[in-house]
Amino acid sequence: MVRRSAIRRGGRAVSHSSEKGYSVLTQFLIGGGVILINITIHALIMTTVIRVAQMASARKVLHPSIFLIAVMIPTVSVLMVTHAVEVLVWALVYWIADAAPPDTNLVYFAFVNYATLGYGDIVPVKRWLLLGPITAMNGALLFGWSTAIMFEVLRRAIVRIGISGD
Secondary structure, three states: OEEEEEEEEOOEEEEEEEEOOOOHHHHHHHHHHHHHHHHHHHHHHHHHHHHHHHHHHHOOOOOHHHHHHHHHHHHHHHHHHHHHHHHHHHHHHHHHHOOOOOOOOHHHHHHHHHOOOOOOOOOOOHHHOOHHHHHHHHHHHHHHHHHHHHHHHHHHHHHHHOOOOO
């Protein structure tokens, strides 16, 4: 449904048309639900990463450099796969909600939003405009969480092999 409205800007009327959109509350509820799903995925993986890192730290370390590589490569790889899964969750929601223009690559669209890249070559349909920024907020928070986990795993590995920064 298209409706026309006029808005006064600087003393003159500006006319524009807009698609009837879903309420802000609806968009926040759906976006919030997806964020909770992604937080759950992230929490499950983070718990596993930390447990595996702790188990690796319990073994005898023969070569400190190899140990650091053996801990960090899988940690970062698992986190990257986790983020890709979370992007797929957003792409699925975009598909279910029909939130993107026809013939849009939804995984690309979700990734651009999630990574806060913001190319702007694809924008959500007007009734779902808030999903893009909500996706970006989710990605920014989960990237920050992943970074914190990477530093904690690295810190524990360094403590384990006895390298001192002092």
